[in-house]
Amino acid sequence: MIHHVADMDHRPPPGMGGWMPVEATIVNIQQENFNTRTFTLRFVDESLCESYRFEPGQFNMLFVPGVGEAAISISSSPYQIGAMDHTIRMVGAVTRGIDRIGVGGVVGVRGPFGRGWPLNKLAGKDVIILGGGIGLAPLRPLIHWLLRHREQCRRVVLLYGCRSPEDRLYAAELEAWSGRSDLDVLVTVDNADEHWTGPVGVVTNLLQRIKVNADQTVVFVCGPRVLNRVAAWNFLQLHVPPAQVYVSLERNMNCGFGRCGHCQYGKHFVCRDGPVFCFADIADIFAKEEI
Amino acid sequence: MSQTNASNQKYFLPRAGLEPLVRILRQRGYTVLAPTRRDEIISLAPVESADQIARGVHDHQDGGRYRLTQADPEIMFEYVLGADSPKRYLFPPELPLVELRVRGNRFVPTSQPPAIAQYAFLGIRACELAAIKVQDRVFGHAGQDTLCADAAEYYRRTRRQALVIAVNCTRPGGTCFCASMGTGPAATEGFDLSLTELRDGFLLTVGSQAGAALCAELEIRAPTSTEEGLAEMKLAAARSHMQRHLDTRGLKERLEQTIDDPNWERVAARCLSCGNCTMVCPTCFCFTVSDSSGLTDGVYGRTRRWESCFSHQFSYVAGSGPVRSTIAARYRHWLRHKLCTWWDQFGVSGCVGCGRCITWCPVGIDLTEEASRLGRHVPGAGVVPIPKAGGTKEALP
Amino acid sequence: MLAKRPIPKVPPKSRLAVFKFSSCDGCQLSLLNLEEHLLELVDAVEVAYFLEARRRELPPPYDVGLVEGSISTPHEAQRIRQVRRDCRYLVAIGACASSGGIQALRNWADIGEFVGAVYPNPQYIRTLDTATPIAAHVFVDFELRGCPVNHAQLLELVSALLVGRRPNVPTSSLCLECKRRGLPCVLVTHGQPCLGPAVQAGCGALCPACNRGCYGCFGPMEQPNLNSLGDRFLELGASHRQIKHLLRMFNAYQEPFKQASDHHERLEQQK
Known part of the structure; x- marks a missing residue:
């Protein structure tokens, strides 16, 4: 049984499902930490700026001519029309290529691909969002969506962990969110500096600081492979039902629509059936190595 | 092509009728692809005349072994499959997808979409038709999936125009197990x-309107009941002479429980991870689209190539390395995909029983044997002996 | 295995230098044999130092250095350090530079004996005991395999660096290339030992196309399973000695080939 039903079904607009990416201008670059930047893109085609929609948790294939493509999740609010953000860690030729292009330059986009966070599963529930490192990027559109639909759910908690205070993504926004009464934000770092007054340690330790109303809670997790695993197990041990735990996974992606085979994960194509998975759907393989 | 609602009308086509058939197909603009003899293998290649179709040979296939020997020169199709399948033409090993230039803030295409050939497959076998049906599901020919419509356009258009003149197998190959796979x-x-x-010609069965239309131009007659009966007998004999079998009852369910099976390590000791099985498999569809650029012309290309899940880099994730870093994990992924998870993804088996992965595995790993061993491990029962590849001793040249 | 370092994007008209160490010049010749692409190449980059092609020498630094040959003399061991300092991006080209080459066969023997046998006045010969790949001495950014290197891969390397792409140089088996071309498998159809299933792709399956087995001039692929392939060769009737010789050629000193050839040598001697 597939527990995951997205309330939106956003697929590439006509012409964006083929191999020819469409052009988007880099309109802004925001430095997040030493190797991570947020790129704001705006489609060159004005009508696409208006019509392009995505669901929180979906990704685009970003293209640099002659260099290649990389799957990057969309990290801006789904309500922001006209421009969208991609937060990118410079670890490969494509991501470095995007960086080299710089503000005013053009990259290619195909997408949006995949299935995002299950926005129709939250009604009347507590929501815990747990992110590690750059894993906050695909969670950011979800947070924006939740803040817009705040009345639908009960408590909303954001747990975020990263290496050091300087490594936090969206630092200003995190500050702003911390000040809100309708959102509980807890941030922890592995290595504190002398100005840091918050918690220190792995992000799952933050679970000790909050009350988890097990069967009334929906959990969204995104982080490195190991964190995803540890976090999911922690929530299961707190008796959160497997059908209410959602994890976003990272894999090698080439086509984006479940054909090239690179991202296969058991019976799933991560690019098409994910990247967000309900734990109940992957429980049989989630703890296994090299699947 | 190939609607099944046609008449199933039967005729007798004399041996001499094959040449006019090839001629008519070519007159209609088809590139006729038929089994030809190339060096020491049967290869699916364009022919201009029925004379170019391989005849008078038998193939001898076993794990990691393929040989042709002379046989009755009058008989045409008493060999089965070479390494090639229609996949080579419907889903080519290398296909340029787009070429573009950057002009200001626009990507300007500088190439036309790849030209679509009109293929007539002559002499392909039942398992290959089954394989085409599997790839139809993968590439959305049947319209199950519109998401990749543009991207799978080449397959869909080539497929739509193709004509199939199948040959039923009267002499199974040594690695065939199509009867097991249905x-x-x-x-x-x-x-x-x-x-x-x-002996003197072919019992011809019409499978579609297009086929019926072709028949109108062929020198055919109604078959005698002896001819029909003889054809039935030959096919029944082929079925019963098949040497390899795979018990598919409960196979998918059994394989679902095999992630931790100790046999993966054992087969990984033999598996070369060379990817031959995936290249010759008529259903394997994995590919990589890679980018290129000219030295000075400012033209950027995107090309699709067959890729193999046996490549170490296939599952590479930037920043954290390959997901399946061991040969055991890659073999496990491939075999479970073929026989188990393919059902979940596409509603069919990913294996059609053609036996190519067995023949063309350099060390002769036998899918039927490996699959039958999996999920049956009894702790403490010891290790089942490793079977030897099917080659006989041969002197070095 | 090469350490991963970011792929740079070199500017147009980058300065390219080509260096020769112990080698036959075949890989440099491959560059000159690019024919119609050669003019394009000199248009795209500034050939600053390439003694085999032109007398003019532009001083360092160079953006891209292509190094042919192995390190087999004390002088070469010194000189490669300077070359590394002079080049922003250093690429070892060919079997000698990436594995030590055919001259690395001396690594199994006594070099003094060879020198004595070959030269009338061996006292003037300064040589190292071993011939080793460039990466054994300095950091190498990228490798092109082959004896000699493949034209298409050379072009791919330069065009990739000009846009900052990771060069599309697969590390998977030769069989993938061979099968994409639709060539008959010489191992399966003739029972001929072919190293293809354990050798890195890149040559376009030249030897199988001529109906002969691959002898591994591109060296081992990622994770080769030479135990299993060696067992198969034995079944096909090859001797340990023949298998050893097959492995001890252009890339003899690449670790997987070295281990496997040593293994077959031991078994040969036990017999």
């Missing part, structure tokens, strides 16, 4: 015409 040795659907070879 895909052969006789074609039951998915063809325009099918042929069963008899």
Whole structure:
């Protein structure tokens, strides 16, 4: 049984499902930490700026001519029309290529691909969002969506962990969110500096600081492979039902629509059936190595 | 092509009728692809005359071994499959997808979409028709998935225009197990015409309107009941002479429980991770689209190539390395995909029983043997002996 | 295995230098044999130092250095350090530079004996005991395999660096290339030992196309399973000695080939 039903079904607009990416201008670059930047893109085609929609948790294939493509999740609010953000860690030729292009330059986009966070599963529930490192990027559109639909759910908690205070993504926004009464934000770092007054340690330790109303809670997790695993197990041990735990996974992606085979994960194509998975759907393989 | 609602009308096509058939197809603009003899293998290649079709040879196939020997020169199709399948033409090993230039803030295409050839497959087998049906599901020919419509356009258009004249197998190959997979040795659907070879000609079955239309131009007559009976007998004999079998009862369910099976390590000791099985498999569809650029012309290209899940880099994730870093994990992924998770993804088996992965594995790993061993591990029962590849000793040249 | 370092994007008209160490010049010749692409190449980059092609020498630094040959003399061991300092991006080209080459066969023997046998006045010969790949001495950014290197891969390397792409140089088996071309498998159809299933792709399956087995001039692929392939060769009737010789050629000193050839040598001697 597939527990995951997205309330939106956003697929590439006509012409964006083929191999020819469409052009988007880099309109802004925001430095997040030493190797991570947020790129704001705006489609060159004005009508696409208006019509392009995505669901929180979906990704685009970003293209640099002659260099290649990389799957990057969309990290801006789904309500922001006209421009969208991609937060990118410079670890490969494509991501470095995007960086080299710089503000005013053009990259290619195909997408949006995949299935995002299950926005129709939250009604009347507590929501815990747990992110590690750059894993906050695909969670950011979800947070924006939740803040817009705040009345639908009960408590909303954001747990975020990263290496050091300087490594936090969206630092200003995190500050702003911390000040809100309708959102509980807890941030922890592995290595504190002398100005840091918050918690220190792995992000799952933050679970000790909050009350988890097990069967009334929906959990969204995104982080490195190991964190995803540890976090999911922690929530299961707190008796959160497997059908209410959602994890976003990272894999090698080439086509984006479940054909090239690179991202296969058991019976799933991560690019098409994910990247967000309900734990109940992957429980049989989630703890296994090299699947 | 290949609607199954046509008449199933049967005729007798004399041996001499094959040449006019090739001629008519070519007159209609088809590139006729038929089994030809190339060096020491049967290769699916364009022919201009029926004379170019391989005849008078038998193939001898076993794990990691393929040989041709001389046989009755009058008989055409008493060999089965070479390494090639129609996949090579419908889903080519290398296909340029787009070429573009950057002009200001626009990507300007500088190439036309790849030209679509009109293929007539002559002499392909029942298992290959089954394989085409599997890839139809993968590339969305049947319209199950519109998401990749643009991207799978080449497959869909080539496929739509293709004509299939199948040949039923009267002499199974040494690695065939189509009877186990329910895909052969006789074609039951998915063809325009099918042929069963008899001494003086072929029993011809019409499979589609297009096939019926072709028949109108052929020198055919109604078959005698002896000819029909003989064809039936030959196919029944082929079925019963098949040497390899795979028990598919409960196979998917059994394989679902095999992630931790100790046999993966054992087969990984033999597996070369060379990817031959995935290249020759008529259903394997994995590919990589890679980018290129000219030295000075400012033209950027995107090309699709067959890729193999046995490549170490296939599952590479930037920043954290390959997901399946061991040969055992890659073999496990491939075999479970073929026989188990393919059902979840596409509603069919990913294996059609053609046996190519067995023949063309350099060390002769046998899928049927490996699959039958999995999920049956009894702790403490010891290790089952490793079977030897099917080659006989041969002197070095 | 090469350490991963970011792929740079070199500017147009980058300065390219080509260096020769112990080698036959075949890989440099491959550059000159690019024919119609050669003019394009000199248009795209500034050939600053390439003694085999032109007398003019532009001083360092260079953006891209292509190094042919192995390190087999004390002088070469010194000189490669300077070359590394002079080049922003250093690429070892060919079997000698990436594995030590055919001259690395001396690594199994006594070099003094060879020198004595070959030269009338061996006292003037300064040589190292071993011939080793460039990466054994300095950091190498990228490798092109082959004896000699493949034209298409050379072009791919330069065009990739000009846009900052990771060069599309697969590390998977030769069989993938061979099968994409639709060539008959010489191992399966003739029972001929072919190293293809354990050798890195890149040559376009030249030897199988001529109906002969691959002898591994591109060296081992990622994770080769030479135990299993060696067992198969034995079944096909090859001797340990023949298998050893097959492995001890252009890339003899690449670790997987070295281990496997040593293994077959031991078994040969036990017999």
